[in-house]
Amino acid sequence: MTESIGPAAEAPEFVRLVLDVVRRIPQAQVMTYGDIAEFLERGTARQVGAAMAGYGSAVPWWRVVNASGQLPEQLRGRAAAEYFAEGTPYDPERERVRLARCRWDGSA
DNA sequence: AGCCTGACAGATA
């Protein structure tokens, strides 16, 4: 059999591309799933979501949200702590980031 | 092959 490989090594190329983008999102800013697919000119929002579900723990996953500025229920608590820590504009009532203020377009 | 599921999104009512 092949020798032991790390979790990232068995990730498909699309997953690597997604993770590379997520790592570049600046602190206190976010991208949506669709933004990442569009930025890569590859895949769909749903595929980005699948990539994050499987491998997202290796990157700043809380900086990737859906088009409503939210993450799944299970992750909202931990994400909120990160938003508070890094100063991301966040609406605790709605449990969502304020996309109009912190959406990153991919430019530095 | 078909069917279902999913960290989604836009249109519509």
Next chain:
DNA sequence: GTATCTGCCAGGC
């Protein structure tokens, strides 16, 4: 503002 439907497409069964 919420609810529902449809399109999307890879992956698992």
